[in-house]
Amino acid sequence: MTEPRETRPWEELEEMAERGDARGLEACFRELSAVEAARAMSRLAPQIRGRVLATLAPPEAAELMEAIPDPQAADVLAELPAARAAAILHEMPGHEQADLISELGGEQAEEVLSAMDPAEAGEARRLAAFDSDVAGGLMITQYLAYRQSAPIEEVVGDLRRGVERYSDYDVQYVYVVSAAGALTGVLPLRDVLLARPGRSVAELMIPDPLAVDEQTSLDELGAFFDRHNFIGVPVTDAAGRLVGVVRRHDVNEARAGRAGSDYLKALGIVGGEELRSMPLLRRCRRRLSWLSINIVLNIIAASVIAAYQETLAAVIALAVFLPIISDMSGCSGNQAVAVSMRELTLGLIRPSEAVRTWLKEVTVGLINGLVLGLLLGLAAYAWRGNAWLGLVVGAAMALNTIVAVSIGGVVPLLLKRLRFDPALASGPILTTVTDMCGFFLVLSFATLMLSRLTG
Amino acid sequence: MTEPRETRPWEELEEMAERGDARGLEACFRELSAVEAARAMSRLAPQIRGRVLATLAPPEAAELMEAIPDPQAADVLAELPAARAAAILHEMPGHEQADLISELGGEQAEEVLSAMDPAEAGEARRLAAFDSDVAGGLMITQYLAYRQSAPIEEVVGDLRRGVERYSDYDVQYVYVVSAAGALTGVLPLRDVLLARPGRSVAELMIPDPLAVDEQTSLDELGAFFDRHNFIGVPVTDAAGRLVGVVRRHDVNEARAGRAGSDYLKALGIVGGEELRSMPLLRRCRRRLSWLSINIVLNIIAASVIAAYQETLAAVIALAVFLPIISDMSGCSGNQAVAVSMRELTLGLIRPSEAVRTWLKEVTVGLINGLVLGLLLGLAAYAWRGNAWLGLVVGAAMALNTIVAVSIGGVVPLLLKRLRFDPALASGPILTTVTDMCGFFLVLSFATLMLSRLTG
Numbered sequence: 035m036t037e038p039r040e041t042r043p044w045e046e047l048e049e050m051a052e053r054g055d056a057r058g059l060e061a062c063f064r065e066l067s068a069v070e071a072a073r074a075m076s077r078l079a080p081q082i083r084g085r086v087l088a089t090l091a092p093p094e095a096a097e098l099m100e101a102i103p104d105p106q107a108a109d110v111l112a113e114l115p116a117a118r119a120a121a122i123l124h125e126m127p128g129h130e131q132a133d134l135i136s137e138l139g140g141e142q143a144e145e146v147l148s149a150m151d152p153a154e155a156g157e158a159r160r161l162a163a164f165d166s167d168v169a170g171g172l173m174i175t176q177y178l179a180y181r182q183s184a185p186i187e188e189v190v191g192d193l194r195r196g197v198e199r200y201s202d203y204d205v206q207y208v209y210v211v212s213a214a215g216a217l218t219g220v221l222p223l224r225d226v227l228l229a230r231p232g233r234s235v236a237e238l239m240i241p242d243p244l245a246v247d248e249q250t251s252l253d254e255l256g257a258f259f260d261r262h263n264f265i266g267v268p269v270t271d272a273a274g275r276l277v278g279v280v281r282r283h284d285v286n287e288a289r290a291g292r293a294g295s296d297y298l299k300a301l302g303i304v305g306g307e308e309l310r311s312m313p314l315l316r317r318c319r320r321r322l323s324w325l326s327i328n329i330v331l332n333i334i335a336a337s338v339i340a341a342y343q344e345t346l347a348a349v350i351a352l353a354v355f356l357p358i359i360s361d362m363s364g365c366s367g368n369q370a371v372a373v374s375m376r377e378l379t380l381g382l383i384r385p386s387e388a389v390r391t392w393l394k395e396v397t398v399g400l401i402n403g404l405v406l407g408l409l410l411g412l413a414a415y416a417w418r419g420n421a422w423l424g425l426v427v428g429a430a431m432a433l434n435t436i437v438a439v440s441i442g443g444v445v446p447l448l449l450k451r452l453r454f455d456p457a458l459a460s461g462p463i464l465t466t467v468t469d470m471c472g473f474f475l476v477l478s479f480a481t482l483m484l485s486r487l488t489g
Numbered sequence: 490m491t492e493p494r495e496t497r498p499w500e501e502l503e504e505m506a507e508r509g510d511a512r513g514l515e516a517c518f519r520e521l522s523a524v525e526a527a528r529a530m531s532r533l534a535p536q537i538r539g540r541v542l543a544t545l546a547p548p549e550a551a552e553l554m555e556a557i558p559d560p561q562a563a564d565v566l567a568e569l570p571a572a573r574a575a576a577i578l579h580e581m582p583g584h585e586q587a588d589l590i591s592e593l594g595g596e597q598a599e600e601v602l603s604a605m606d607p608a609e610a611g612e613a614r615r616l617a618a619f620d621s622d623v624a625g626g627l628m629i630t631q632y633l634a635y636r637q638s639a640p641i642e643e644v645v646g647d648l649r650r651g652v653e654r655y656s657d658y659d660v661q662y663v664y665v666v667s668a669a670g671a672l673t674g675v676l677p678l679r680d681v682l683l684a685r686p687g688r689s690v691a692e693l694m695i696p697d698p699l700a701v702d703e704q705t706s707l708d709e710l711g712a713f714f715d716r717h718n719f720i721g722v723p724v725t726d727a728a729g730r731l732v733g734v735v736r737r738h739d740v741n742e743a744r745a746g747r748a749g750s751d752y753l754k755a756l757g758i759v760g761g762e763e764l765r766s767m768p769l770l771r772r773c774r775r776r777l778s779w780l781s782i783n784i785v786l787n788i789i790a791a792s793v794i795a796a797y798q799e800t801l802a803a804v805i806a807l808a809v810f811l812p813i814i815s816d817m818s819g820c821s822g823n824q825a826v827a828v829s830m831r832e833l834t835l836g837l838i839r840p841s842e843a844v845r846t847w848l849k850e851v852t853v854g855l856i857n858g859l860v861l862g863l864l865l866g867l868a869a870y871a872w873r874g875n876a877w878l879g880l881v882v883g884a885a886m887a888l889n890t891i892v893a894v895s896i897g898g899v900v901p902l903l904l905k906r907l908r909f910d911p912a913l914a915s916g917p918i919l920t921t922v923t924d925m926c927g928f929f930l931v932l933s934f935a936t937l938m939l940s941r942l943t944g
Contacts, residue, residue, distance in 0.1 A: 368757055
């Protein structure tokens, strides 16, 4: 197969960084898309990355930081002297400063903050304190606000003068505030455009606009935008002052992004995103935090097998079917987990509807359990020519499928209700319970039928 | 804990549908958010859902269809007479008609299309033929286009007259076309706003705008928006005629949505999304399509155990560790799958970089394998007091962890390169290979050490 010729811009970047060629670096990054820049940075050794950032002028360095994923940008910032990191952050909008400060965390964040202008640091600290899934953490702090007493020509004039500066602002609404900064109205850009001259902002604005407070959750914001066909919603603080704007598409991205982070968690990547450009020991530690819990759960589940060693010794063929029943029950249960997670995300079920969900799953479990039990039972019979072995293995498979889909369907709801993260905890709970139950079913059935199996 | 009192709007909806109370239904849905409407519809029996849709006037029915998830909306449409379904589709924009027609599929889609106005049906059929991940499938067909000869006042006048009608259009750009419909320019709404009177569209427009063709892929669109700070990009057909607009946030949502569908696939939900409101047998069939492949793979993997029955019979304790090694290797490998999938999505690795990825994984596998092997080996030693058993089990766990992360890291890249879906196929390939390898390692080591283990 043919692939586009591999370019290696990082080799060029490295040379330029070593020469201290700021112009060359700048030109090189201008050529690269955001994805290409991120990929190139991930190929550079940590000290070279630091040199690239130290060579670029702060505005260009800030642009680069905004283009690459946050965890990667934070790693790069961490490699710089605090004063340099602060100078780069100074070139970014407040909400992006805050994202990087949160990602940095701990001492490193404090060092950078103390090197920043105190007012700017205070604002970044305030924004970084919000969770990433509440309005305060999602809002942008670049928006246009005008006094309600302003004539509309003043707004148009300011927009005209600011075209250059506002081009980053994604302006579709301007906000109207009182002298004290309280949000009093909102004015769609389209209305500014269509306004006859000579009117004031107060006359044209939509008064008492809907707003959310800083702690409004992502779910509530989602419901808000489901209900209202708005492009953005203003955010006010406890005193009713306008402090930011949450945009519909940021909410949609955050909701969709949750599916991505659920995917990572379901496959065992927890405690923050892993990129292969991160230090080896950090990657190992994060993965082990998940694996070490799992190995303990696995040992507990397998202890059921240990209790039936005599049966196993008598019918050694059973050892072949234990991992099959364990794995297949995990598969069936995970399908039910996936459907429950999806329906929770869509709002089609609520965490309190465990019984309804269970009834919907148990019928699927009955049918699929019969099919899988029959398949595995026949395979066992075909292999050993013992119909009783087929019956024991098939019945255990069938029953355990029902158990697995019941647990898989219901556990995410219960975890959500208890305010645990269902994406994270459903898998280990599911596999531990279904393993124990599956091992118990096949080995206890076999113990009951021992004379038929060894006959 | 306290929960908001459970409301059951579907009971009210059912009564109204049975009474044929169109006004009541309309008022009831106006009260519900999109999510609440979807949830209520999912609670109604199929024939009642049909009656709700038959009672509502087509414009209100269309609004409801747009509010609920596509698979659910298609199921509801399928329950209606074709003429009624066509009347409801008539009230929707072209790209949403096309989404529902694709979701319906096959004969049902044909029936509805033949009941539609022929020109409208032709357009819907044309749009539905695009894959959902190319520009033609992602574009909206509601946009504003003006002839390049028009004076700017005509555009402003049209916008003013059309305020009501265009309020759904999310207007930020207007497009400029030649008399033959070819795209010749683009005009940001802001520039219309800021234009001095007396100029023509041709003078103000940005000529020869960037455009994509209908078959541009989601990845290419993503790269386009990474590179260009645009809100939307016009789509032209082979003849250069403007046929639609792809918006940045639709591309972002589709990219993020892919993470959601990867999540479903990784947990075994394939061949389309499952909602619990779907018919039981369809749900069972779809889940079984995945499970039946898996059970065959599982039986193949477990056949390795069958080959070592004598060793197992001699050291029955080994049977306890087989499912543990199988499950833990799956966990370690899936972590590597998750990181590779994430880096592929971010563009940080390319499908051709298997060797680089493997080198990054094998070091993690070495460290994590040592830790997990030590844990499991110590557990085995503590249980049976036989250091050789600990050594056999621990060494197999350690080595198989290295195998698992290698396969987990590299397989998604290879699948992507061979144009298979990595989210779908990585898991089964991973677990089959690591199971076989894990069973082989522990049982062949045990066979070599048999005298020490039974001593």
